[in-house]
Amino acid sequence: MREWISRPVTEFRALPLPEPGILAGYAALIERFDLAVPLADRLTAIAERHHPHSSDQWRMLTPRHAPVFELAAQLTFALRYEGLNLAVLARLFHTVQPAEIAAIVEASPTGAYARRIWFLYEWLTDTRLELPDAGKVRAVDVVDPVFQLALPKGEPSPRHRVINNLPGTPEFCPMVRRTEVLDAYRARQFDVRARETVGRVRPDLLARAAAFLLLNDSKSSFAIEGERPSGTRATRWGQAIAQAGTRPLSLAEFDRLQRIVIGDDHFVRLGLREEGGFVGIHDRDTQMPIPDHVSARAEDLQSLLQGVIAYTERAIRGGMDPVAAAACLAFGFVYIHPYVDGNGRLHRWLFHHALALANFNPPGLIFPVSVAIYRRIAEYRAVLESYSAPLLPCISWEPTGDGNLRVLNDTADFYRFFDATRHAEFLYACVEQVIEQDMPEEIQFLEGFERFSERIQQIVEMPAAQVELLRRFLAQNDGRLSGRARTREFAALDDEEVAAAEQAYAFSFLD
Structure with missing residues (x-):
């Protein structure tokens, strides 16, 4: 075991670091106890001067904030200034002796931070310390809502005199930090704005818009994976998306959804993986795996997915911010990667499930999140890699004879506990695009098409399919009917009817 770096x-x-500093909080604990964990997006150090310069990756505090070099002081500092990093705490608590944690509580039995450390130790390790229950003292939240999003109302733990407002369980509990970006998104109340938008639309137009958005989301989810599904397959997956939020999650439900995604199981094994897994490529000459992301071990899948299911019930039904909860749930699932194939589409289906379960989207309408993701595909991949890349050095693995890999160390906590702040910010940006752009544009288009169709029928009667073809030709040529279309598909129209059709298009779509 190493010494404290003083x-x-x-x-x-x-x-x-942006300037020389002494490691503090989680960084100091990681170094002191040589913890193999992915580094947080932002760490803390103590600067040598009283007006230090911080960066996106480092928060530099003044010398007066410096904790002493002992376990209790550094743990307290971490909780006070950095919030909860459950991955570090889980590894730390399995490294130190139970007596060391008990000594922290005994030294300050009524201290708020000591009681939080005590609760977190027993919660993460499932080990009861030989300590009497806390006495009559004011209960404190386990998660400080100033730093991180949590349940608005947790359940009391009389033994520790704390309120457990953690959004998940020890099996799965990603955390989201409060940021200016997230606070600004949350203040805009996108769910209210969406209801106001659809409340101004006739039910028949809304139903047509909902059908288009649903199918478009299904196609985009396949496109993200580089696939062009048949119309039947895209429609079938769209129907599964439409059911999101209506059926409780379970392992059997995940398996059912995977069967819908894959369709044909001739070349893909259905059900949970029974071997290792990774996302990446193989060396062309040696066929050695070159992973960009290593999936959870097969032996951990049951526990992890049960944690995902429990998180859904606890976080979403408990009032956690719906978009942040959806990000934790869906990105956590795709990092676990429990199936040989279909993980990406199931991951995006979970966005819909979480938002529908929280009644975030208007009834009968899904937000085409996959459409927004497809438009932001480079940013989407960067968000995925924001955790999978720093995770890679923490995983020890060896290649197998069939071109796969076998994980050699215990990695389950890496998939249970991670910082999902960037993921939540990304999903909020997608939701904003859907509500502020995609939904209004689709509704506006349908209203315009209805006006256009009515005017065309007043000029000359034609089938609905022919009206749509006419609209497409006009849209492709800035509202003018091309000479080719006038001599072929619409040769039956005279010059006056063509001019009237162009005016109808301008009135319906351009004006």
Whole structure:
């Protein structure tokens, strides 16, 4: 075991500090106890001067904030200034002796941070310390809502005199930090704005818009994976998306959805993986795996997915921010990667499930999140890699004879506990695009098409399919009917009727 680093450093695990500083909080604990964990998006250090410069990756505090070099002080500092990093705490609590945690509580039995540390130790390790229950003292939240999103109302733990407002369970509990970006998104109340938008639309037009958005989301979800599904397959998956939020999650439900996604199981094994898994490529000469992401071990899948299911019930039904909860749920699932194939589409289906379960979207209408993701595909991949890339060095693996890999160390906590802040910000950006752009544009288009169709029928009667063809030709040529269309598909129209049709298009779509 290493000693505390009491001198200023300029770099920590290849992450440069903006100026020399002494590691504090989680960074100090990771270094002192040599914890193999992915580094958080932002760490903390103590600067040498009283007006330090911070960065996106480092929060530099003044010397007066410096904790002493002992376990209790560094743990307290971490909770006070950095919030909960459950992955670090889980590894730390399995490294130190139970007596060391008990000593922290005994030294400050009524202290708010000592009681939180005590609760988190027993919650994460499922080990009861030999300590009497806390006495009469004011209960404190386990999650400080100033730093991280949590349940608005948790359940009391009389033993520790804390309120358990954690959004998940020890089997699965990603956390989301409060940021200015997230606070701004949440203040805009997109669910209310969506209801106001659809409330101004006739039910028949809304039903047509909902059908289009649903099918478009299904096609986009396949397109993200580089697939062009048949119309039947896209429609079938669209129907599964439409059911999101109506059926409780279970392992059997996940398996049912995978069968719908895959369709044909001739070349893909259905059901949970029974071997390792990764996302990446193979070396062309040696066929050695070159992973961009290593999936959870097969032996951990049952526990992890049960945690995902429990998180759905606890976080969403408990009033956690719906978009943040959806991000935790869906991105957590895709990092676990429990199936040989179909994980990406199931991951995006979980966005719909979480939002529908929270009644975030208007009844009967799904938000085409996959459409927004497809438009932001580079940003989407960057968000996925924001955790999978720093996770890779923490996983020890060896290749197998069939071109797969076998994980050699215990990695389950890496998929249970991660920081989903960037994921939540990304999903909020997609929701904003859907509500502010996609939905209004589709409704506006349908209203315009209805006006256009009515005017065309006043000029000359034609089948609905022919009206749509006419609209497409006009749209492709800035509202003018091309000479080719006038001599072929619409040769029956005279010059006056063509001019009237162009005016009808301008009135319906351009004006």
